[in-house]
Amino acid sequence: MATDQAEPEGDGTEDAYERxxxxxxRISNVSNAAGVLRWDQEVVMPEAGTPARAQQLSTLSSIGHELLTADETGDLLEELEDSELSGEQEAVVREIRRQYDRETSVPGELVEEISETTANAHPKWKKAKEEDDFEEFAPVLEKLVELKREYAEHVDPDADPYAVLFSEYEPYLDLETAERVLERLRDELVPLIDAIDDSDVDLATDAFSGEFxxxxxxxLARDVLDSLGYDWDRGRLDTAPHPFSSGTQFDARVTTRFDEEDLLGSITSTIHEFGHANYTLGLPDDGYGTPLGESxxxxxxxxxxxxxxxxxxxSRPFWEGFLPTARERFPGLAEVTPEEAYEAANQVYDDNLIRVEADELTYHLHIVIRFEIERELISGDLAVEDVPEVWNDKYEEYLGVRPETDAEGCLQDIHWSHGSFGYFPTYSLGSVLAAQLYAAAEDELGDLSEDIRDGEFDELNGWLRENVHQHGCRYTTPELIERATGESFTADYFLEYVDEKYGDLYDLS
Amino acid sequence: MATDQAEPEGDGTEDAYERxxxxxxRISNVSNAAGVLRWDQEVVMPEAGTPARAQQLSTLSSIGHELLTADETGDLLEELEDSELSGEQEAVVREIRRQYDRETSVPGELVEEISETTANAHPKWKKAKEEDDFEEFAPVLEKLVELKREYAEHVDPDADPYAVLFSEYEPYLDLETAERVLERLRDELVPLIDAIDDSDVDLATDAFSGEFxxxxxxxLARDVLDSLGYDWDRGRLDTAPHPFSSGTQFDARVTTRFDEEDLLGSITSTIHEFGHANYTLGLPDDGYGTPLGESxxxxxxxxxxxxxxxxxxxSRPFWEGFLPTARERFPGLAEVTPEEAYEAANQVYDDNLIRVEADELTYHLHIVIRFEIERELISGDLAVEDVPEVWNDKYEEYLGVRPETDAEGCLQDIHWSHGSFGYFPTYSLGSVLAAQLYAAAEDELGDLSEDIRDGEFDELNGWLRENVHQHGCRYTTPELIERATGESFTADYFLEYVDEKYGDLYDLS
Structure with missing residues (x-):
């Protein structure tokens, strides 16, 4: 039937879009299959399964790469970019174009060399950390820095190589934004932590001491997940040495770990992983298989x-609401008050050297240090051999503590052994964005304290579903933030949040 | 360096073989990845994961099919078939040629139609079984029979279609061999079971009664696996509604199920699945990824x-050796003697209607009935609507019992809903081959009773590793049997074994 309405180019476009x-x-299914294999490897695979699993994962990765970088993908992208598409279709094309451009710009041999070098780097890093011997790791780290520089050069010869690497993890927030935010965190958190250090308040530190x-x-971890509204029909809880969550909107799993002396750690880690899985579960079912259904x-x-x-x-209301449940599992907590639990969960440790054990404030200084060091490593302003000293100097400057060994210094994190330069900043950006989103949610829904105290998370989660989760990759990150919060990305809310919370906790005026 | 020795065609062949x-x-890794996804689906996947998992599996299956049937595979096969290859290389070419010919001969649309029809048939069968309503299943069964006939026609228009279907599960034992063996089982087991039925001996039936x-x-299942020598570094035990084992030589997992009223069932099922996994574990590590490392x-x-x-x-010595372990887990078994346990594990139930609950003798009559019926279904000599009556008549004839419902009659097994015609006979052939291999092992190693009583399985397993497992698909099945036992495939040893064992148990002269 003929109409006068402007129409896409007819069947041609529809066919092309369908293909x-x-x-x-197909690419998405291959990648999701690999995700299942990796979950299996971390959670249930017997020890000796590694050689076969490595080959399976490598095959799936090659197949995914070949499907993405095939000429047909390029041809379809060009055809579709010249066609009239719906907004959703345009978003899918945008996301695949970005991946296609990146993956086709880097020669296969370089990808392979990086992959082999990281496979080799991991055991070297592990040994170096175990033996506190940076020299063991230095040569392969140097090699990785070179290879990643080369990689960035291929992707965009005109850009700051570190910006290119950062964009692999965070393609839509530019490096200037990240830098501005991290500098602001450094500039405002250092004096806040100093003030806490000078405060007379000593937060109860033994509320959760004992053996659990x-x-x-x-x-109790299952109680927590129940209370937060985790959908067990679409998920499960297991243990893993390094907790993670993975999966799709149909099956988003959580892992956690238990340390007999650290009950608080397993609770917060479980809640953290719930947050990841809950995002995945909020992605639209009908978007499965394309970026519209991906985070x-x-x-x-x-x-x-x-x-x-x-x-x-x-938060204080969480502990007011949740402590009775914790006491049922651990009657030894009978004497702990909600306020003590709240304080225990928010102690600031200014003498801690380890990122993953850091509190909500000092955490970001750990990140700032890594960010500054890896920027200079990639730019060539810092030699690999000088990393330990610069690391230690920065810890002394920002945190007032100096690592005595490299094992608890620059060797503590696995990321560089994976060649993952530019990954660390996203941790801090995530915290900053969390505060901005939470403020926007409360702005719309009102104070959520009572809900949290009552274990009522539907409103908060509904807001996140509507404003963040359901959109998948429909919008770029800045667009998503703007739509959800009415503002561009800003550290204001995070800094307000920590000023108010820690000002109150530590009685700062 | 020039030599006079006959040489392969030089680098060309080597290159071609390498490619x-x-x-x-790559094909093997895709298939093994799918195996992990299926294990996950059966054992750990949350309920709602099905739609995404179905897509992932379908994508992997398409990719594997495309890799196998690609022109390049055909070209390489032709080139290699004209080249001088090692015996092992020839075996790999032989196996892939067979798969290639089969998969390229069937049109993609037919494969897809079969796949869609079976996806639809499974819930129909389930409903029909639950509601004891064969009419519910009949139309889709008819459709599947037609499609599978068509499928067979494509693979080999000159062959008996049932033989073509059978060869999908058992490509190297021809249908005449299978038929000869099954007829012999029928002819010799029917009178043996009759004799048992007439015997005055009543084997202790309550040795394992109670709640467990x-x-x-x-x-206890873990004890059993320990005792048999299962390598936990390369495997694991989980539960699944329908026990199975799966994996590779690096990671071969066992599943089992527990029924509080059926301890014996979980022990024998665990041992059965151990046998499968143990075969997989015996495949050579360096053959991983090609038929040389596949079963x-x-x-x-x-x-x-x-x-x-x-x-x-x-066996009697197994129960003599293992009962003390079982008693440690279940003190209620204190009064059971090894002889009673042995008898309980070998009762012949001539009034049982259900294949998976059958004993070692009547089991094969269940198979013979299915074999006879599916042959006639595929040939067109039997109409789908007549299956229930023919089924019931045959049960009456061979086993002396008549099902009162189709749910406990021709609807009991899942296989036909998968379109798997020709699968059933391999169960009986497996039992027959087991006896032949066991006899050959004892012929070489001597009576194994003492080893079994002592829980010493290294010698037996060593023999299996050497004569069966390590060869992967290096030899065809008849070659493998001939090399392992010095004879071609025969039912002699199975019939000797059951005559002796059940003659003794039931005091037949």
């Missing part, structure tokens, strides 16, 4: 885990 | 599970 979508779904049986901790990048993902971990799980 | 092997390994806690059953077909696989389940796990 394109099929290809995209692993099985009971697991039961935005690392900062947005981390915003979801940090929002639940910090704004919910480290 | 071929790489392709084969699931957790204790699991502990032979269903009958050989089943021979391994049946050998351990029946020749070991249902």
């Amino acid at each position: 394109f979508e099929e290809r995209v779904q 049986d692993d099985d009971d901790q697991e039961a 935005r990048d690392l900062s947005v993902h981390e915003s979801q885990s940090r929002l639940w971990e910090n704004h919910v799980g480290r | 071929f092997e790489e392709r084969v390994q 806690d699931d957790d204790d059953q699991e502990a 032979r077909d269903l009958s050989v696989h089943e021979s391994q599970s049946r050998l351990w389940e029946n020749h070991v796990g249902r």
Whole structure:
């Protein structure tokens, strides 16, 4: 039937989009299959399975790469970019174009060399850390820095190489934004932490001391997930040495770990991973297989885990509401008050050297230090051999503590052994974004304290579903933030949040 | 360096073989990845994960099919078939040629139609079984029969269609062999079972009656696997509604199930699945990714599970050795003697209607009935609507019992809803081969009773490793049997074994 309405180019475009979508779904399914294999490897695979699993994952990765970088993908992208598409279709094309351009710009041999070098770097890093011997790791780190510089050069010879690497994890927030935010965190958190250090207030530190049986901790972790509204029909809880969450909107799993002496750690880690899985579960079912049903990048993902971990799980009303449940599993907590639990969950440790053990404030100085060092490493302003000293100097400058060994200094994190330069900043950006989103949610829904105290999370989660999760990659990250909060990305809300919370906790005037 | 020795065609062949092997390994890795996804689906996947998992599996299956049937595979096969290859290389080419010919001969649309029809048939069958309503299943069964006939026609228009379908599960044992063996089983087992029925001996039936806690059953299943020598570094035990084993030589997992009223069932099922996994674990590590490191077909696989389940796990010395362990987990078994346990594990139930609950003798009549019916279904000599009556008549004829419902008659098994016609016979062939292999092992190693009583399985397993497992698909099934036993495939040993064992148990003269 003929109409006068402006129409897409007719069947041609529809056919092309259909073929394109099929290809995209195929790539997505291969990648999701690899995700299942990695979950299996971390959680249930017997020890000796590694060689076969490595080959399976490498095959799936090659197949995904070949599907993405095939000429047909390029041809379809060009055809579709010249066609009239719906906004959703345009978003899918935008996302695949970005991945296509990146993956086709880097020669296969370089990708392979990086992959081999990181495979080799991991055991070297592990040994170096175990033996506190930076020299063991230095040569391969140097090699990785060179290779990643070369990689960035291929992707965009005109750009700051570090910006190119950063954009691999966070393609839509530019490096200037990240830098501005991190500098502001440094400039405002250092004096705040100093003030806390000078404060006379000593927060109760033994509310959660003692030994806590692993099985009971697991039961409590399940209580936490129940209370937050985790959908067990679409998920599960297991243990893993390094907790993570993974999966799709149909099956988003959480892992956690239990340490008999650290009950608080397993609770906050479980809530953190819930935040990640809950984002995944909020992606639209009918978008499965394309970027419309996939999560935005690392900062947005981390915003979801940090929002639940910090704004919910480290809040006073959470502990007022949740402590009775914890006491049922651990009668030894009978004497702990909600206020003590709240304080224990928010102590600031200014003498801690380890990022993953850091509190909500000093955490960002750990990140700033890594950010500054890896920027200079990639630019060539810092030699690998000088990393330990610069690291230690910065810890002394920003945190007032100096690592005595490299194992608890620049060797503590796995990321560089993966060649992941530019990853660390997304952790802090996630916290900052969490605060901005939480403020916008409260702006619309009103103070959420009572809900949190009552274990009522539907309103908060509904807001996140509507404003963040359901959109998948429909919008770029800045667009998503703007739509959800009415503002561009800003550290204001995070700094307000920590000023108010820690000002109150430590009685700062 | 020039030599006078006959040489392969030089670098050309080596290059071609290398490219071929790489392709084969890629196909194998895709298939093994799918295996992990299926394990996950059966054992740990949350309920709602199905839609995404179905897409992931379908994508992997398409990719594997495309890699196998690509022109390049055909070209490489032709080139290599004209080249001088090692015996091992020839075997790999032979196996891939067979798969290639089959998969390229069937049009994609037919494969897809079969796949859609079976997806639809499964819930119909389930409903029909639940509601004891064969009419519900009949139309889709008819459709599947037609489609599978058509499928067979494509693969080999000159062959008996049922033989073509059978060869999908058992490509190297021809249908005449299978038929000869099954007819012999029918002809000799019917009078043996009649004699047992007439015997005055009543084997103790309540040795394992009572309620057995699931957790204790699991502990005992682990004891069994420990005792048989299962390598936990390369495997794990989980529960699944329909026990299976899956994986590779690096990671071969067992599943089992527990029924509080059926301790014996969980023990024999665990031993059965151990046999499958143990075969997989015996495949050579360096063959991973090609048929040299993959197991032979269903009958050989089943021979391994049946050998351990029946020749070991249902033997008198096994119960003499294992009962003390069972008593530790279940003190209620204190009064049961090894002889009673042995008898309980070998009762012949001539009034049982259900294949999966059958004993070692009547089991094969269940198979013969299915074999006869599906042959006639495929040939067109039997109409789908007449299946229930023919089924019931045959049960009456061979087993002396007539099902009162189709749910406990021709609807009991899932296989036809998968379109798997020709699968059933491999179960019986596996038992028959198990006896032949076990006899050959004892011929070489001497009577194994003492080893079994002492829980010493290294010699038996060493023999299996050397004569069966390590060869992967290096030899065809008849070659493998001939090399392992010095004879071609024969039912002699199975019939000797059951005559002797049941003659003794039931005091037949």
